[in-house]
Amino acid sequence: MKRIARALLLLLAALLLLPSCKNAKKRTATLFCMDTVMDLTIYGSADALAEAEETLRATEKALSVTDAASEISALNQNGGGEVSPAVAALLSEVLSLCGRTGGALDPTVYPIVRAWGFTTGEHRVPAEEELAALLPSVGYAGVTVDGTRVTLLAGAQIDLGSVGKGYAADVLTAQLRAAGVTRALLNLGGNVQAIGTRPDGNPWRVAIKDPNGDGYAATVAVTDRAVVTSGGYERCFERDGIVYHHIIDPATGKPAQTGIASVTVIAKSGLLADALSTALFVMGLDRATAHWRSERDFEAIIILQNGELYLTEGLEPILTVDPAYAGKATVIRA
Ligand code: ADP
Ligand code: MG
Numbered sequence: 001m002k003r004i005a006r007a008l009l010l011l012l013a014a015l016l017l018l019p020s021c022k023n024a025k026k027r028t029a030t031l032f033c034m035d036t037v038m039d040l041t042i043y044g045s046a047d048a049l050a051e052a053e054e055t056l057r058a059t060e061k062a063l064s065v066t067d068a069a070s071e072i073s074a075l076n077q078n079g080g081g082e083v084s085p086a087v088a089a090l091l092s093e094v095l096s097l098c099g100r101t102g103g104a105l106d107p108t109v110y111p112i113v114r115a116w117g118f119t120t121g122e123h124r125v126p127a128e129e130e131l132a133a134l135l136p137s138v139g140y141a142g143v144t145v146d147g148t149r150v151t152l153l154a155g156a157q158i159d160l161g162s163v164g165k166g167y168a169a170d171v172l173t174a175q176l177r178a179a180g181v182t183r184a185l186l187n188l189g190g191n192v193q194a195i196g197t198r199p200d201g202n203p204w205r206v207a208i209k210d211p212n213g214d215g216y217a218a219t220v221a222v223t224d225r226a227v228v229t230s231g232g233y234e235r236c237f238e239r240d241g242i243v244y245h246h247i248i249d250p251a252t253g254k255p256a257q258t259g260i261a262s263v264t265v266i267a268k269s270g271l272l273a274d275a276l277s278t279a280l281f282v283m284g285l286d287r288a289t290a291h292w293r294s295e296r297d298f299e300a301i302i303i304l305q306n307g308e309l310y311l312t313e314g315l316e317p318i319l320t321v322d323p324a325y326a327g328k329a330t331v332i333r334a
Pocket of ligand 2: 161162163230273274275276277278
C-alpha cells in the first residue's frame with residue numbers, strides 16, 4: 001500500500017513539473033526594432049516571447065523620433081502635450097538622470113543630433129554658426145512634466161535614443177518575470193539584459209567589444225544585470241580625416257572628445273545603465289571616475305582610444321580582460 005502511495009505521489013509530482021518544464025523551453029527571436037538588431041533568448045512559453053516582441057514594437061512606436069506618429073514626435077511638433085502615463089514616468093526619470101549627470105545626458109540635444117545627420121544617416125558637419133543658433137534650445141531644464149502633461153521650451157525637441165533600449169529592457173524584464181520567466185538573455189543591439197542565470201546555474205557571460213580593434217576586449221559574468229555599451233565607433237562618419245560620432249557633448253553641440261573609445265555600464269536597471277553609458281562617455285575618464293565614487297550604484301569599464309582600459313573595483317571578481325588589454329588594465333578604487 002505504502003509503495004502504491006509513493007508511486008502515486010511521484011506520478012503527481014511528475015505531472016505537476018511537466019507543464020513548467022515544457023514552458024521553460026529555450027526560445028529565441030531575432031527582430032529589427034529601435035533601429036537595431038535584437039536577439040532575445042528566453043526560457044519560457046511561446047506566448048511570453050511573443051509578448052516581449054510586441055512590447056518592443058510598442059515601445060519603439062511610442063518613443064521613435066523618426067516616426068511622426070510617436071508620442072515623442074507629437075511633443076516635438078507641438079512644443080509639448082499630453083503623453084501616456086508610461087512615457088510621462090520615463091521622462092521624469094530621464095530628467096532626474098540628466099540632473100544627476102550634470103547635464104552630460106540631455107535628450108534636448110536632438111536638434112543638434114539632427115544637424116549632424118545622425119538621425120537620417122545623411123551625415124554632415126554643421127557650421128559653427130548653425131550650432132551656435134541651435135545651442136540655446138538645448139537644456140533639459142526646459143522640459144517640464146506635470147502629471148501626464150509635458151511642456152518644452154520654445155524650439156526645444158527631445159530624443160530618447162540614449163535611453164530607449166535600456167528602458168525597453170527594464171519593461172521586458174518586469175513583463176517576463178510576471179509571466180514566470182526566470183532566465184533570459186535579451187540583447188537589444190548592444191544593450192544586454194541578463195535575467196537570472198544560465199540553465200546550468202552559472203552566470204551569463206557577456207562579451208564587450210573591443211572599440212579599438214576586432215574581437216572582444218573583455219567578458220563579464222552577470223546575473224540579473226544590464227550590460228550596456230556606448231561606443232564612438234557605433235555610428236560615426238569621417239570627413240577630411242576626422243571621425244565624428246553620435247555622442248554629443250550638450251555643452252558644445254559637437255561629438256564628445258574625451259579620449260574615450262567606449263563605456264560599458266553594468267547596473268541593475270537597464271535605463272540607468274543606458275543613460276550612464278552615454279553620460280560617462282561625455283564626461284570623460286576623470287569626471288566618470290568621480291561620478292562612480294559618489295554614486296556607487298553601477299560599475300563601469302572605460303576603454304580609451306589609446307588602448308588603456310579602466311574598470312571599477314566591483315568588477316574585479318567578474319571581469320575577464322582579453323590578453324590584448326592585460327597589461328593596460330587599471331582598477332578604479334573607491
Ligand atoms: P546607442 O543608441 O548607439 O546605443 P547611446 O545609448 O549612447 O548609443 O545613445 C546615443 C544616441 O543618443 C544618439 O544617437 C543621439 O540620438 C542621442 N544622444 C547623443 N548625445 C546625447 C547626449 N549627450 N544626451 C542624450 N542623448 C544623446
Ligand atoms: Mg545610452
